[in-house]
Amino acid sequence: MISESVLVELQNILGREDVLTAREILKTYSYDGTSQWTHEPDAVVFPRTAEQVSAIMKLANAHRIPVTPRGGGTNVSGGSIPVLGGIVLCTTKMDKILNIDRENFTATVECGVVLMNFNTRLAAEGLFFPPDPQSFLAATIGGIVAENAGGPAGVKYGVTKQYLLGLEVVLPTGEIIQLGGRTVKNVVGYDLTMLFCSSEGTLGIITKAEFKVNAIPPAKKTILAIYDDVAVAGENVSLVLKSGVTPAKIELLDNWLIHRIEEASPLGLPGEADAVLIFEVDGMAEAVEKEADKIIEIARMNGAREVRPARDQDEANRFWMARRAGFAMIFGRAPTVLAEDVTVPRGQIPALIRKCRELSRKYDLEIVVMGHAGDGNLHPSVLTDIKDREHFARAEKAVEGIIEAALELGGVLSGEHGIGLEKQRFFRRALGPTVTDLMKNIKSLVDPNNIMNPGKIWD
Structure with a gap:
């Protein structure tokens, strides 16, 4: 107390x-x-x-x-x-957008600024901040940096660290430090800015951030492709990227989510379809049309049951609203949801999906698969109830199987959600004792009394 x-x-x-x-x-x-x-x-x-x-x-x-x-x-x-x-x-009362520099494509914001508000202000200047986690309506800048947030646009634009130029941080001992700067290129000493990105609040309080921002592309187009086999959908991701087209987004929804979407806001998706891919391409209008045509051609030639280019922006928005509602639909269907966040090399997406299906049968559980297929970051979600000890124990075993499969396929524990409490028990196994101890030593140096978000990342 x-x-x-x-x-x-x-x-x-x-x-x-x-x-x-x-x-x-x-x-x-x-x-x-x-x-x-x-x-x-x-x-x-x-x-x-x-x-x-x-x-x-x-x-x-x-x-x-x-x-x-x-x-x-x-x-x-x-x-x-x-x-x-x-x-x-x-930090929600530290919510000022301090500067938007249209000439140099940078912005300075306090840690409590909500991402949606940030992008609304940027849009008025013809700019945008590409990282777009699904929680953008409430997520704040400090957490976005601390978790190195990603989102659907990661396939083309990357994650938060690609846009982070500088930080103001308060250390656990109270010192206020300035890291990085406003320039795109900066190799002055160790890159301590990146040390605090992904630190999950264990090294200090991020109070201000300097970002690189982009000009809003003049054109974009959305395509929905329907598949009878989720593994074929996964293979289509690699085929599109191998063609030289880099969509801004490639999102995957499995059969379970197709049914939930049709119940909530029908798009006319066939109930027997095993998966949907939603592509978005952006850029100059002529390039967008050519890239969209290429995606349509690849999907039709490689197993897509149906391919639907959005007729207009309203229909495109409906496709993306269905994707954004995915987690809400999942969390609304079970008392407890173990929402995983593993990332594998893109070519291993079909193998990971097949493993999820196998684990679902083995443990008699519902495992829903959705995620950012374009960068290999999938969110297998296990529906369970923590009050049902036997069911929850099976769910935890399934999660362990998913993570072990991801690691065996050359993947990692987390692509954007972080370790926190969820993946502590896998951390040392994934990174090894030497790397884990190195991180602990850095933590001890910066936070000698272990007061800064203790109990996270490792046991």
């Missing part, structure tokens, strides 16, 4: 209204986007400046109080759950 004297000091730093301890508030900040983790903090605080964050961290470090950073709480790896109690430091 946090002492009364520490709470008074927090109130002196922030004001009474930004230090919350009511039980209903603590419950609200005890969980994130996962469905099986929960733990209440002792207090929730809302700083508005880096200087206030610094003062909080100095106080917490002096009293050895755990601090868990949190933005929108949309993460799905358990990363923002305060497993040791202490302080949840919520």
Whole structure:
């Protein structure tokens, strides 16, 4: 428990209204986007400046109080759950877009800016920020950097680290540091900016970020391809990329999701279809038409049951709304969902999908497969109920099988969700003891008292 004297000091730093301890508030900040983790903090605080964050961290470090950073709480790896109690430091009131530099294609934003709001402001300048996690309506910049968020556009545009130029970070000991800068090229010393990207809040509080941004492409086109075999759909991904076409997005939905989409917002998808791929190409209008034609040709010649180019933007939006609703449909169908985030080389997508089907039969479970097929990042989701011990035990075994298969196929534990609490038990096995210990040593150097989001990434 946090002492009364520490709470008074927090109130002196922030004001009474930004230090919350009511039980209903603590419950609200005890969980994130996962469905099986929960733990209440002792207090929730809302700083508005880096200087206030610094003062909080100095106080917490002096009293050895755990601090868990949190933005929108949309993460799905358990990363923002305060497993040791202490302080949840919520950054949502640090929400200023400080600068958009149209001439140099950069933007400076505070950590609490919601991604949707950021892209709305950029669009007014003819710009956009490509990383587009499905939680963009609520996800905040600090979490996007801390998790190195990706999204459907990763196949062409990459993930957050490709756009990160600089950071302002408050260390666990309270120092405010500036990393990187505003230039696209910067090789001055160790790249500490990237050290904090993907750190999952275990090394410091990201308070400000400098990004590279892109001009909005003048044209885009969406194509929906329907397949009778999900493995054939996976093979089509490689065939399209081998042709020299790099779509902005290639998303995959399996048969389970096809049925849920038709129930909620019918697109006329055949119920017996095994999978759908949704492609989007963007760029100059002439190039977009040629690339779209190439995708259509490849799909029709290589096993697609039907290929539907969107007639207009309204129909394209309907295709993408169906994809964005995927996780909501999954989480609405079971008390507990183990939503995985493995990534394999693109050519191994069919093998991973077949393995998921095999595990579904072996453990008598529903395993739904969707994800960013264009970059090999799939989200097999196991539907279960943590209150049913026998069923949940089978689900955990299935998850282990999925992860082992991904690693055997040359893949990794996570493509964009992070490790958090979800994948701790696999971390050392995947990276080996030497790399794991090296990361722990870096953590000890930056956070000697282990107050910064403790209990995450490794056991």
